[in-house]
Amino acid sequence: MTLPKLHIVVGSTRPGRVAKPIADWVVDRTTADGRFEVELVDIADYDLPVLDEPHHPVLGKYENPHTLRWAAKIREADAFIFVMPEYNYGPPVALLNAFDYLGREWTYAPVAFVSYGGIAGGLRGVQVMKQIVTTVRMVPIPDGVVLPLVLQHLQTGEFVPPASAEPAFAPMLTELLRWAEALTALRAEGPPKPMLPPGPPPGPRP
Numbered sequence: 001m002t003l004p005k006l007h008i009v010v011g012s013t014r015p016g017r018v019a020k021p022i023a024d025w026v027v028d029r030t031t032a033d034g035r036f037e038v039e040l041v042d043i044a045d046y047d048l049p050v051l052d053e054p055h056h057p058v059l060g061k062y063e064n065p066h067t068l069r070w071a072a073k074i075r076e077a078d079a080f081i082f083v084m085p086e087y088n089y090g091p092p093v094a095l096l097n098a099f100d101y102l103g104r105e106w107t108y109a110p111v112a113f114v115s116y117g118g119i120a121g122g123l124r125g126v127q128v129m130k131q132i133v134t135t136v137r138m139v140p141i142p143d144g145v146v147l148p149l150v151l152q153h154l155q156t157g158e159f160v161p162p163a164s165a166e167p168a169f170a171p172m173l174t175e176l177l178r179w180a181e182a183l184t185a186l187r188a189e190g191p192p193k194p195m196l197p198p199g200p201p202p203g204p205r206p
């Protein structure tokens with residue numbers, strides 16, 4: 001039986017980022033669960049500059065090799081988990097930039113969030129990201145894992161999850177799987193024809 005493909009996206013590219021040890025834990029945990037084929041997708045590996053495509057991503061007319069590589073990777077997935085902190089109560093720019101590069105590759109895929117940070121556990125950034133992902137018809141699911149005061153769980157350099165994380169994990173995967181299955185037909189069909197605002201098509205930057 002083919003399992004649905006789940007990409008765990010590392011939402012920070014900062015040197016010394018906490019995102020990586022947490023994403024490694026998410027990969028281990030989801031792999032052990034056994035309901036998905038799991039892959040870690042690290043934005044830092046794709047060398048994406050600040051968005052440099054001349055066309056609106058909804059058209060899928062990507063020109064740069066880094067975009068084509070990024071699009072090919074995201075297209076493979078049936079579902080996503082974004083592992084993300086909040087920066088100034090919003091999503092990290094690296095994650096937003098990587099997200100903005102693409103259109104239909106994200107469409108009709110469910111996304112869950114594992115967030116972390118100070119007392120709010122990154123939740124304010126997640127709430128903003130949930131709103132953003134809906135513009136490309138991604139489906140953000142409410143069930144997620146929240147890790148407040150995250151540095152307390154990284155004292156050895158390795159992420160040691162708090163007891164509160166475990167009960168949240170399986171329900172998140174259950175809901176992600178239900179949505180991934182329910183959206184299969186829509187993903188195969190693809191998004192509706194794009195309706196762009198009237199006016200000249202976006203061209204190369206002068």
Ligand SMILES: Cc1cc2nc3c(=O)[nH]c(=O)nc-3n(C[C@H](O)[C@H](O)[C@H](O)COP(=O)(O)O)c2cc1C
Nearest residue numbers: 012014016017018019085086087088089117118119
């Ligand atoms: C630019 C910036 C803004 C931040 N803003 C917040 C914030 O709004 N809320 C919060 O809980 N932590 C905030 N932090 C602290 C981060 O939670 C902490 O640095 C965390 O390690 C960031 O994740 P990363 O290491 O994976 O990049 C901020 C950190 C940076 C670098």
